[in-house]
Amino acid sequence: xxxxxxxxxxxxxxxxxxxxxxxxxxxxxxxxxxxxxxxxxxxxxxxxxxxxxxxxxxxxxxxxxxxxxxxxxxxxxxxxxxxxxxxxxxxxxxxxxxxxxxxxxxxxxxxxxxxxxxxxxxxxxxxxxxxxxxxxxxxxxxxxxxxxxxxxxxxxxxxxxxxxxxxxxxxxxxxxxxxxxxxxxxxxxxxxxxxxxxxxxxxxxxxxxxxxxxxxxxxxxxxxxxxxxxxxxxxxxxxxxxxxxxxxxxxxxxxxxxxxxxxxxxxxxxxxxxxxxxxxxxxxxxxxxxxxxxxxxxxxxxxxxxxxxxxxxxxxxxxxxxxxxxxxxxxxxxxxxxxxxxxxxxxxxxxxxxxxxxxxxxxxxxxxxxxxxxxxxxxxxxxxxxxxxxxxxxxxxxxxxxxxxxxxxxxxxxxxxxxxxxxxxxxxxxxxxxxxxxxxxxxxxxxxxxxxxxxxxxxxxxxxxxxxxxxxxxxx
Amino acid sequence: xxxxxxxxxxxxxxxxxxxxxxxxxxxxxxxxxxxxxxxxxxxxxxxxxxxxxxxxxxxxxxxxxxxxxxxxxxxxxxxxxxxxxxxxxxxxxxxxxxxxxxx
Numbered sequence: 001x002x003x004x005x006x007x008x009x010x011x012x013x014x015x016x017x018x019x020x021x022x023x024x025x026x027x028x029x030x031x032x033x034x035x036x037x038x039x040x041x042x043x044x045x046x047x048x049x050x051x052x053x054x055x056x057x058x059x060x061x062x063x064x065x066x067x068x069x070x071x072x073x074x075x076x077x078x079x080x081x082x083x084x085x086x087x088x089x090x091x092x093x094x095x096x097x098x099x100x101x102x103x104x105x106x107x108x109x110x111x112x113x114x115x116x117x118x119x120x121x122x123x124x125x126x127x128x129x130x131x132x133x134x135x136x137x138x139x140x141x142x143x144x145x146x147x148x149x150x151x152x153x154x155x156x157x158x159x160x161x162x163x164x165x166x167x168x169x170x171x172x173x174x175x176x177x178x179x180x181x182x183x184x185x186x187x188x189x190x191x192x193x194x195x196x197x198x199x200x201x202x203x204x205x206x207x208x209x210x211x212x213x214x215x216x217x218x219x220x221x222x223x224x225x226x227x228x229x230x231x232x233x234x235x236x237x238x239x240x241x242x243x244x245x246x247x248x249x250x251x252x253x254x255x256x257x258x259x260x261x262x263x264x265x266x267x268x269x270x271x272x273x274x275x276x277x278x279x280x281x282x283x284x285x286x287x288x289x290x291x292x293x294x295x296x297x298x299x300x301x302x303x304x305x306x307x308x309x310x311x312x313x314x315x316x317x318x319x320x321x322x323x324x325x326x327x328x329x330x331x332x333x334x335x336x337x338x339x340x341x342x343x344x345x346x347x348x349x350x351x352x353x354x355x356x357x358x359x360x361x362x363x364x365x366x367x368x369x370x371x372x373x374x375x376x377x378x379x380x381x382x383x384x385x386x387x388x389x390x391x392x393x394x395x396x397x398x399x400x401x402x403x404x405x406x407x408x409x410x411x412x413x414x415x416x417x418x419x420x421x422x423x424x425x426x427x428x429x430x431x432x433x434x435x436x437x438x439x440x441x442x443x444x445x446x447x448x449x450x451x452x453x454x455x456x457x458x459x460x461x462x463x464x465x466x467x468x469x470x471x472x473x474x475x476x
Numbered sequence: 477x478x479x480x481x482x483x484x485x486x487x488x489x490x491x492x493x494x495x496x497x498x499x500x501x502x503x504x505x506x507x508x509x510x511x512x513x514x515x516x517x518x519x520x521x522x523x524x525x526x527x528x529x530x531x532x533x534x535x536x537x538x539x540x541x542x543x544x545x546x547x548x549x550x551x552x553x554x555x556x557x558x559x560x561x562x563x564x565x566x567x568x569x570x571x572x573x574x575x576x577x578x579x
Contacts, residue, residue: 044535046503046556051534060483060501126536136539138517138529139477145533148553153501153508155478180481241527242516260477271536386531387538389523419538419549424531455549 007110017116022050024310024325025122033084055152096451097278125268125311133236139243143265159260164188202364209361284442298331323355385425387418399436478511507552522569
């Protein structure tokens with residue numbers, strides 16, 4: 001790997017451009033570079049690792065036992081990438097991907113347009129919104145946010161802590177906090193009883209998967225040491241200028257817990273903005289309850305030459321992400337002529353086999369941790385669009401007045417028009433409209449997304465290097 | 477609200493948060509400095525003036541917007557600190573100073 005590149009050092013064209021330095025991007029870049037492909041990897045963070053392996057090269061957490069061995073495994077992926085010949089551009093925000101594979105990227109306040117013969121998007125996942133009353137109060141954040149503060153800044157919360165929601169990350173962060181000496185006041189689990197029936201069919205595969213042994217150990221350690229309330233039906237956060245208490249309800253039971261920090265989590269979903277803005281087709285997945293890209297067996301999207309790998313291709317976890325990255329890279333290598341049909345013929349199935357192994361057990365997790373409808377579609381004054389402060393009642397009211405979908409909702413209420421560009425509200429708005437109109441989310445659709453998918457100043461755009469022809473075209 | 481685990485010596489830099497000096501590890505994201513300074517909320521919203529703090533810590537929620545070195549709408553979770561950096565809470569929508577246009 002060459003030293004991290006600045007904007008001025010970027011070439012105008014690469015054979016393969018990869019966006020995102022999480023497990024998928026790192027694995028893809030490493031394999032592509034091994035095959036002799038001129039590869040560049042863009043990433044928003046200052047160090048490789050994505051979110052799951054964030055700061056793995058330089059975590060200030062000294063005690064390895066706190067974060068667990070799975071985290072440190074990410075180090076091997078980073079090391080292999082850093083030993084490769086792929087170009088690496090950290091602190092790079094990709095704000096545009098055109099269907100002809102022209103990439104708009106901003107590095108250190110300077111924008112550049114870069115072309116690529118093939119693109120792999122590995123922009124990963126983000127946490128599903130969890131719109132409970134009071135979720136916008138300071139002192140309420142995602143479980144992932146708590147984990148990032150721990151991994152990259154060795155920071156842990158003090159005061160009274162409540163963790164709420166469902167999904168493996170809930171227990172992982174609780175386990176990590178306990179190991180770091182943090183006291184947790186309560187875990188409020190929202191997994192409905194009914195989920196167990198849906199999950200039962202997938203249990204055999206789960207028992208054989210790598211997730212079972214790990215999960216069981218984690219769960220039992222946490223449950224021994226923390227008060228866990230199961231099958232919670234309602235949660236609200238209350239406070240004036242910041243969080244002061246968390247109230248939960250289950251049937252006729254109700255309790256208010258004083259709290260300084262509330263961590264919320266109900267699974268992760270693909271971060272679709274760049275892929276959708278590029279025009280890649282997505283479809284509603286009724287099991288995972290999110291929009292996934294339409295891909296072939298090697299991750300190629302509906303746009304030729306643009307592939308998607310990792311959790312952005314569909315939630316599958318970190319190890320699946322690495323295998324998807326390698327599959328997309330070997331397919332790109334074949335398309336670029338860097339590997340012949342024979343090599344492709346025996347290498348590709350190897351990665352497919354590894355992927356099938358790491359995907360085993362995911363169906364069980366998807367079913368067990370299917371977030372309940374009431375936590376996906378809020379009511380009343382609960383904020384739906386955090387940026388523009390649009391409530392659930394506002395959305396339902398607009399539907400009653402004839403607003404048919406999310407894109408009209410944008411114009412009427414400005415939901416989805418704030419700085420996050422619908423990342424925090426898109427799924428909620430789609431499902432709220434679907435519920436109000438008695439349609440499926442597939443029928444309702446999603447926000448139409450466009451570049452720039454991250455903010456860029458006019459000055460940066462104006463300073464884009466322009467060819468002599470481009471200048472002549474506008475100068476009189 | 478957030479405290480640091482005891483860790484090995486890291487090189488520290490001094491930044492100011494609303495004028496108050498805090499010492500934070502070099503290269504850490506500005507959001508860490510906010511917590512070091514004891515802040516839970518870092519801004520108030522443009523529409524209804526409500527207090528907000530960081531939500532996702534990974535650059536997708538845009539709730540951690542602060543003014544850094546005079547430039548508003550900077551995401552604290554994506555901006556690494558540097559010696560002498562000035563971090564201030566952002567109240568309401570960003571303001572843009574009118575440009576001086578030379579005749």
